[in-house]
Amino acid sequence: MLRKFLAIVEDTIREGLAKKTILGMLIVSTVTIIIAVLLFQMDSVQKGLLSPAGEHIKNGSNQPAPGLMGLSVLEYVWMSISMMLLVASIFVGSFVTTGFITSLMEKGNIDLLLSKPVPRWLYIVGRYSGAVLIILVEVSYLIFGLWLVAGLSLHTWSGVFLASIPLITLSFAGVYALVTLVGILTRSSWFAMIIGLAIYVLASIVVPIAQWIDKLLNGDTGGGIVTTVAKIFHYTIPSEGMGGALNEVLLSKELHSTPLFLTTGLAMVYVAIACYAFSKKEF
Amino acid sequence: MEIALSCDGLVKTYGSGTKAVHALQGVSLSVSGGEIFSLLGPNGAGKTTLIKCVLGIVFTSAGSGSVLGSPFGSVSAKEHIGYLPENHRYPAHLTGGQVLRYFGKLSGLEAAKLESQITRTLELTGMSDWRDTKVKKYSKGMMQRLGLAQALINEPQLIMLDEPTDGVDPVGRKEIREVLVRLKNEGKTIFLNSHLLSEVERISDRVVIMDHGKIVEQGTVEALTRTGNIYQLKLGNVTPEVLSALHVALLPTADGSLEMSFLTVEELNAAIDYLRGQSVLIESIVPKKSTLEDRFVDLFKSGDITHQ
Structure with a gap:
């Protein structure tokens, strides 16, 4: 079984490498690292990055933002890069990898695969794992590269930046589980990506909107029925709260495990549902 | 002789209500081990659906069936089945050797065995020289040969081939026929679905003719062409x-x-x-000698097919 699983993962990675978009992502990461090398050689940049963030970054009252107290500009930059990478990995990553699920079900391919002595669920788990592995490598390459350049240039080794690698990958894995399920149900890459990401974005903003509606309806922002339903929806979509968890780790060096466990659990549930749906499909 | 494949009253209906398509309507047949068994019929007769039911690609609506002693679609039976679908497609970025390695791994072959099987099946199908060429450069005939190699990679007991000579030139067709006969002589069971009746006639032991999801004629080639x-x-x-x-x-x-x-x-x-x-x-x-093609054409031209 393990050998078959690894064969599917390997095939997914081969398919990924054959797609120029994944190679493009690696090139963009390399260019980013090269730019960082050049920037970090400059004295003014080095001094600026090592100075306290509060000197440079102010809030609306021209005061240092409370969250930045005790942080260097470099740590603030790490946080910004991590948050951008989290968003990019979810959206660009989904765009690049959605095809792995739907190509599995293409005519001429699926008959052949289903004729092999492989349980159907293994194809989904293998393809899903292959996609997550690709994003893990992409994110690791960029983050580790930047971290190495900064460490060698500035002689400061902030290991907490590296913690963003598993967190960003987990965020992608959560959303990709949802995209995988939609992909199985619709058999369309575009539908999978658009519907999956739309659900994720909607779940991110639905609670404040629901609270506003509740306030309009009965002046209550906390416990109205609309808000309750919205919260249930919000907490059943994977990766919600992962941005906050990443912020916490980078700013206060504390890891809140709830979003991690919730995302991991929900991703497993969504992949399990996708496997079940795939096992019942006829081709 | 043991039965390699059998089904009894197999029914497969796609959709429901007024849009229902009755692809199989009570098909019963059995294929003995070591024979070349051919399935014939016009387009839409239900031939491919029957194969898909055997492999669990679609699920039967009613009836029962077993393949190599296991229910249709079972993973354990598929370990001993090789399948070449019609209009198969391989990832364009892979070479012929990589395609066989991938499907060999999915078939559960161990590493050492896999390499020797890749070499053997490529030789058998005359594709050794194309092992390291990407499949996007293959012609239709070469794709068919690679497909056959893929179907044989796990040394299957039962080989199911859907239009195996489609797009293959006459010399290649002859070579494929010879491969099939050699496999039969090795004791393999071959389940053939082909439109090329002259080929079917040359190598088949038994033939089933289907139409509209039903068996309309079955027997040995000799009996059908008498x-x-x-x-x-x-x-x-x-x-x-x-x-x-x-x-x-x-x-x-x-x-x-x-x-x-x-x-x-x-x-x-x-x-x-x-x-x-x-x-x-x-x-x-x-x-006077009739051909299977004559029999087939007579059967469908006369319009008085008597369903079993």
């Missing part, structure tokens, strides 16, 4: 009076012969005796 006591006689200096005195059904043919139907061989001999007695010169007597 024409009875019909002979083509080429006669010299024969008069219409002599012929009318024979009291047999006559049909002139394109080459100037006369096709005569007799109830028995004794009747044929009596006719010969009579003709010789009338000093008619008999240039040749050839028993």
Whole structure:
């Protein structure tokens, strides 16, 4: 079984490498690292990055933002890069990898695969794992590269930046589980990506909107029925709260495990549902 | 001989209500181990659906079936089945060798065995020289050969081939036929689905003809192509009076012969005796041979197919 699983993962990675978009992502990461090398050689940049963030970054009252107290500009930059990478990995990553699920079900391919002595669920788990592995490598390459350049240039080794690698990958894995399920149900890459990401974005903003509606309806922002339903929806979509968890780790060096466990659990549930749906499909 | 594949009252309906498509309507058949069994029928007859049911690609609506002693679609049975689907497609970025390695791994072959099987099946299908060429550069015929190699990678007991010679040139078709016969001689069971009736006729032991999801005819090739006591006689200096005195059904043919139907061989001999007695010169007597294609066309042209 393990050998078959690894064969599917390997095939997914081969398919990924054959797609120029994944190679493009690696090139963009390399260019980013090269730019960082050049920037970090400059004295003014080095001094600026090592100075306290509060000197440079102010809030609306021209005061240092409370969250930045005790942080260097470099740590603030790490946080910004991590948050951008989290968003990019979810959206660009989904765009690049959605095809792995739907190509599995293409005519001429699926008959052949289903004729092999492989349980159907293994194809989904293998393809899903292959996609997550690709994003893990992409994110690791960029983050580790930047971290190495900064460490060698500035002689400061902030290991907490590296913690963003598993967190960003987990965020992608959560959303990709949802995209995988939609992909199985619709058999369309575009539908999978658009519907999956739309659900994720909607779940991110639905609670404040629901609270506003509740306030309009009965002046209550906390416990109205609309808000309750919205919260249930919000907490059943994977990766919600992962941005906050990443912020916490980078700013206060504390890891809140709830979003991690919730995302991991929900991703497993969504992949399990996708496997079940795939096992019942006829081709 | 043990049964490799059997089904009883197999029904498969796609959709429901007024949009329902009855792809299989109570199909019952059995395939013995070590034979070449062919499935024939016009497009939409249900041939591919039957294969898909066997492999669990679609699920049966009713009826039962077993393949290599396990229920249809079971993973354990598929370990011993090789399948070449119609219009198969391989990832364009892979080479022929990589395709076989991938499907060999999915078939559960161990590393050492896998490499020797890749070499063996590529040799068998005449594709050794193309092992390291990407499949996007393959012609249709080469894709078919690679498909056959893929179907044989796990040394299957049962080989199911859907149009295996589609797009293959005549020389290649002959080579594929020879491969199939060699596999049969090794004791493999071959389940063939093909439109090329002349090929089916040459290598098949038994044939099933399907139409609209039902079996309309089945038997050995010999039984299906048997024409009875019909002979083509080429006669010299024969008069219409002599012929009318024979009291047999006559049909002139394109080459100037006369096709005569007799109830028995004794009747044929009596006719010969009579003709010789009338000093008619008999240039040749050839028993009429029908082909599977004739039988197939007759069956579907006559419009009076009797469903089993």
